[in-house]
Amino acid sequence: MGADGKANVYGMAGILIAHTFFNIPLAARLFTAALDRVPPSYWKLAANLGFGRLSLLRRVEGPAVIAVLPGVAGLIFMLCATSFTLVLTLGGGPAATTLEVAIYQALKFDFEPARAVLLVAVQILLTGLVLLLLALLRSPEEDRDQQGTHRRRFDGQSVAVTLWDGAVIALFVIFCGAPFAAILLDGLRADFPHLLADPLFWRAVSTSILLGVAAALSALILSWLIAAAQLAAGSRLYRGALGAAGSLILLTPPIVLSTGWFLWLRGGTGFAPYGLVAVINALMALPFSLRVLQPAVRSHFERTRRLSQSLGLTGWLRLRIVDVPALSRPLLMAFFFAFALSLGDLGAVALFGGEDFVTLPWLIYARLGSYRTTDAAALTLILAVLCMIFAILGTPSEPAHGERRR
């Protein structure tokens, strides 16, 4: 996008392009997972029957992808409908806005709490409706247990097929990589010594890191408690309620939560806004950290529950000697993921941010607002590198901790 420097990325078109940009990798990931779940014998059978590209698509790949299509579509719809940051930065006017940006503007600029509350109610109603519909569909990310198993495909061996696949992948890499290239080019042109000398920058960095650590720790503790409680829960209803609690943030997006607190605290000063933003960031990370921790916690407890009990390992002792060391990988993964998420978040901080409360994303937004785009690009570069490092640390890799069982 914007390769010729003339395409307008503001307004509806820009928002759509940006959403496409963000959601193609997600969709690709979910569809790949769906294809990975196809039994390996299907591929062998297809090769044996001499299926061409079209029959393979019709008989094998199609059914697998279509099964998860509604779930994936719903999830992406949800992500777009509740997107705040994108619309805030690219919206450029009332012609292209979402409920969340309207809520934000009602509070921050027009100061009409009544209108904000009304909009919040509409937002919760809408997301609730969509979530209800989604609950009826199967979640596309469920049972992703055989991650990292390698499937052998027999149809990708001719040169023509390899070229075609390579071309498709290259096209999407260019599409998804272009913004990064733009950030890199623009960012490196910035006056780094000047930028790094700015005390506001360092305040933003330290605030961001502090918030990130607090949010990540809270997310970790919350998801641990939820996962453990789900194992101990007797009734299915209670278990379901616990799981839903972990996804509460999907019903009430960050901006909605902060609206409530903003109104209650009347803008808020002192320590309270920091705590709130950390809590909201933690809640945002919760659905993801829970997804990482839950299966690990379940299999860990199944393996060690009786053994720990019989040795009299309980409470803190058990946490210190058994649980934390054995689950260090998923725990670290969840931590870094939540940390990266909080580091890059603008949604929760948007309302509370100001001269006294600066985070990196907020600073970028402020610089963009005052047309210091090179500074903004440099800051974005720094933030992107930081986020990427922590996101990579938080990306599930092959479970090396799954030791041989016999």
Added chain:
Amino acid sequence: MTGAAVELSRVALQLGAQRFAFDLQVAAGQFVAVVGPSGAGKSTLFNLIAGFETPDAGRLTIGGDDMTNVAPGKRPISLVFQDNNLFAHLDVFTNVALGIRPDLRLTGAETAAVAAALARVGLRGHERRRPGTLSGGERQRAAFARALVRRRPLVLLDEPFAALDQGFRQDMGTLLADLHRDEGFTVLMITHDLDEARSLADHFVAIEAGRVVRSGAIEDIEAPGSR
């Protein structure tokens, strides 16, 4: 160390649709093979004795002491399961040491006891190995070493050799018989292998449909007309 007697009198438990009711007396120092078809309640019996299940009614004593309100870790019991006896993230020495002190604050004498127990089961030099790098037989040996250092008068073995190759089973059986003779603890062992039961145990208990149907000296394990 001497063994402890085990007594269950009308110990009842309801799990879903299945009812269990156990009456059982085991004298101190016996080696009892627990046999019966799958799903008959052998593991449930062990769970009751070890404290993982709380009986709805009845009385359970070990060494004459009532176990009703005693936590699993406080009961005079060492356990060896079929697998998952060791924490995979801790080395062999630490896994055995946990049997003496869960907080791992060992005295010099206790450290020596762990080393001696590892030597006794033939794992000298394997102290710093992780369970994942050991063979199945070596892992079970480490579990036995932990049972040794715990010095509890009752040892519950839930198919301890089921995951092992035939050759290993012989070795492990010999080791277990030696340990039982030297230490004198009471042993209850679940097994599906009647030959194994005959060669190791001196008594047997047969369980079917949630209750003890027969028991006695090991010679009578295959009474005429029963399976």
